Amino acid sequence: MINCFQAIGQVVHLLQDMAVPAHVRNDFSQGHTMVRIEKEWPSKWFGNGFEFYVKRNNRAPWFESAIKENFTDPFLTQFWDTDQLNASYNGIGMDTLGLAEYTNFNFLSEYTMFTQNFPFPKAEHCEVILDYVPEGIPDLDRQYLSSTNGHPGEQINHLAVISYLESFRKEYFPNVSSRQLPVFLDETCYADYAAKLIPRAVGYSASLLDYFFRGNMKLAADGEGCYIVNPMDEDIQGRFELYYDNVNDERVPVNNVDSYPWQDAVNPTEEDIFNMTAAYMSVAAGGQSNPLELFAIPQDAKVPGEFMLVMKGRMGQETINAVAASKITIPLIELSLPTEKVYAITDRHPYYADTSDPRYVNDPAHLGFNKIVINAKNISQAGNMTGGSVALQVKYRLGQSNQFTYPPGATSNDTFYRIVAGKEGVSLPSGVSTRLEFNLPTELPLWATDVHLFLIYNGTVGDKSNALCLGYKDISEPTPVDITNRMDKICLYNKLYDAGSAGAIEAGDTDGDGVADRDVYAHALRDLALRIGGTTYTTPYLDAGATARPVLALCDYARSGVIDVSGRVTKVQDADPFSHSNINYYSSIYLTGIKNQMVYYNSFPTCSTSPCWIRHVPWFKPYNGFYSWGGFISINTPYPSGSVCSYTD
Numbered sequence: 001m002i003n004c005f006q007a008i009g010q011v012v013h014l015l016q017d018m019a020v021p022a023h024v025r026n027d028f029s030q031g032h033t034m035v036r037i038e039k040e041w042p043s044k045w046f047g048n049g050f051e052f053y054v055k056r057n058n059r060a061p062w063f064e065s066a067i068k069e070n071f072t073d074p075f076l077t078q079f080w081d082t083d084q085l086n087a088s089y090n091g092i093g094m095d096t097l098g099l100a101e102y103t104n105f106n107f108l109s110e111y112t113m114f115t116q117n118f119p120f121p122k123a124e125h126c127e128v129i130l131d132y133v134p135e136g137i138p139d140l141d142r143q144y145l146s147s148t149n150g151h152p153g154e155q156i157n158h159l160a161v162i163s164y165l166e167s168f169r170k171e172y173f174p175n176v177s178s179r180q181l182p183v184f185l186d187e188t189c190y191a192d193y194a195a196k197l198i199p200r201a202v203g204y205s206a207s208l209l210d211y212f213f214r215g216n217m218k219l220a221a222d223g224e225g226c227y228i229v230n231p232m233d234e235d236i237q238g239r240f241e242l243y244y245d246n247v248n249d250e251r252v253p254v255n256n257v258d259s260y261p262w263q264d265a266v267n268p269t270e271e272d273i274f275n276m277t278a279a280y281m282s283v284a285a286g287g288q289s290n291p292l293e294l295f296a297i298p299q300d301a302k303v304p305g306e307f308m309l310v311m312k313g314r315m316g317q318e319t320i321n322a323v324a325a326s327k328i329t330i331p332l333i334e335l336s337l338p339t340e341k342v343y344a345i346t347d348r349h350p351y352y353a354d355t356s357d358p359r360y361v362n363d364p365a366h367l368g369f370n371k372i373v374i375n376a377k378n379i380s381q382a383g384n385m386t387g388g389s390v391a392l393q394v395k396y397r398l399g400q401s402n403q404f405t406y407p408p409g410a411t412s413n414d415t416f417y418r419i420v421a422g423k424e425g426v427s428l429p430s431g432v433s434t435r436l437e438f439n440l441p442t443e444l445p446l447w448a449t450d451v452h453l454f455l456i457y458n459g460t461v462g463d464k465s466n467a468l469c470l471g472y473k474d475i476s477e478p479t480p481v482d483i484t485n486r487m488d489k490i491c492l493y494n495k496l497y498d499a500g501s502a503g504a505i506e507a508g509d510t511d512g513d514g515v516a517d518r519d520v521y522a523h524a525l526r527d528l529a530l531r532i533g534g535t536t537y538t539t540p541y542l543d544a545g546a547t548a549r550p551v552l553a554l555c556d557y558a559r560s561g562v563i564d565v566s567g568r569v570t571k572v573q574d575a576d577p578f579s580h581s582n583i584n585y586y587s588s589i590y591l592t593g594i595k596n597q598m599v600y601y602n603s604f605p606t607c608s609t610s611p612c613w614i615r616h617v618p619w620f621k622p623y624n625g626f627y628s629w630g631g632f633i634s635i636n637t638p639y640p641s642g643s644v645c646s647y648t649d
Helices: 002-017 042-046 049-057 060-064 099-106 165-172 187-212 270-274 502-508
Strands: 127-131 142-146 160-162 218-222 225-229 236-245 251-253 279-283 306-315 318-329 332-336 344-346 368-378 385-398 417-428 433-445 448-461 464-474 479-485 489-492 495-498 523-532 535-542 547-554 559-571 582-592 597-601 612-616 621-623 626-628 631-634
Touching: 002 187, 049 187, 060 187, 099 187, 142 187, 160 187, 218 318, 218 448, 218 464, 225 279, 236 318, 332 448, 344 368, 368 385, 368 417, 368 448, 368 464, 368 547, 385 433, 385 464, 417 433, 417 448, 433 448, 448 597, 479 523, 479 535, 479 559, 479 582, 479 626, 489 502, 495 502, 523 547, 523 631, 535 547, 547 626, 559 631, 582 631
Parallel strands: 332 464, 479 631
Antiparallel strands: 127 142, 142 160, 218 225, 236 251, 236 279, 236 306, 306 318, 332 368, 344 547, 368 433, 385 417, 385 448, 448 464, 479 547, 489 495, 523 535, 523 559, 559 582, 597 612, 621 626
């Protein structure tokens, strides 16, 4: 960054030097290019008279106005040379010339007065004018050459001054009076030069800075993705990257949900994916890009919502190594669980024994959740979001086979799927959580993996219209809520027995009379009621050793949804002489969401070669051949207290 601004300053300095006639007419003085004492022109030892004059006088009006160029589709070198100037130049327009051309064409320097090497200004385009000195100083009227006799460029009243010795030459040396007029430059000439050249140096310098920083890009988004908007009048093409400053004051790239840097959402290339480059594309003047991946909102940003959009490539006439950058500020929306503590829930799945049950799903690769509910909180400092449109994008990979086993089936790898739902007229007051319900036009499959939610708001924020706001949440993958009845087993003295077996009865017979002194028998569950997400789901009967899957949910990875379970314990063995109580667990069971997704790592020892992507999969526990994630597990009371056994297969 330091080198960049140093280089810009050096270029601006050199451009401003081109407003000094001697610098563009190969007329350098001691200290610039001369490496020895100049014998022919000793005055060159003392530097440039025009520069000294400006330094001594420094008149404010010279610097208060700026004359800018009028280039069409410019590129850098045009600021000093447009290749228009030649010996036959007929004056296309001074504001279409580079500054070096303009200065060379219209002005003289001390040692390039009407020489063959510099055809302009021409002597024949000049006329002699007389400047009258103040009253009371006789015989000091001064003759000047004015370029007002057909010069095809800037008209300079005091282009050069005629020596006082001219009249003496005519009178006493008539034989040499036909030679070139003895002319030079005085402070009156310098004043005319400065009035023309300094405003142009100011204007061209300002335009050059504008040119360096002209890159102006914006970011737009909708349910399909985000877009780079090019409001400029020149095309841009190259690699687009999005950065943010983290809490350690490091500028780092923004990643998409896979922690890949930004990619083209439509046609990601192999280079984009595996070499982790940014999106490469063209954006026409006044147009917008193809949709890009919506990106994960960084959690370690120093200033949340502030980004830097950078393009490296081609811009206008700059065909290589052009760089454009724009600061992007996006008001943020915080997404969280609604009051139900789940984002979505369904009792439709393929785990019903009765395939005629209307809740039975035979295609978990396409069917599943049809509604998502979120809380959206406006956490920006920009003000209220009022009356805008919102779109929810659900992005996911798709499992190619059963995802509720261990290990789960493969996924669609680099292929993502998107479901988009929208709402109009949405307001999100600052600092307030607002409940938003989205009916999905297509269902989120039960076999979905790598599930991410994006919320895109377009509308008024504070006093700004057409503002873009974003929210993002990495939520759980479809998570089964199971009820497992492991009362087909009993843990006695840290050993697991089949409930009601001879071994269990013997272990439970503490007085040796052949009868168990405590309940060591198997039990069924009846009239089970599971309440989650504000809805109760019933299971009439669950035999000993069986698992029921009433629902599947989308939630957070951490403990989120609260599960209430109630039901009756009943005997299944005639030999069971014991009475049985009901089960009632209220607000004591927490749902933990499944993480079934690719996770990016960029350090050792997690990666054998850094960086790497590792798929995190859930561990489903097998109970009598049925793989269960979690929920409610009912077991017989172990004996003695503190006995521990494993109930998995």
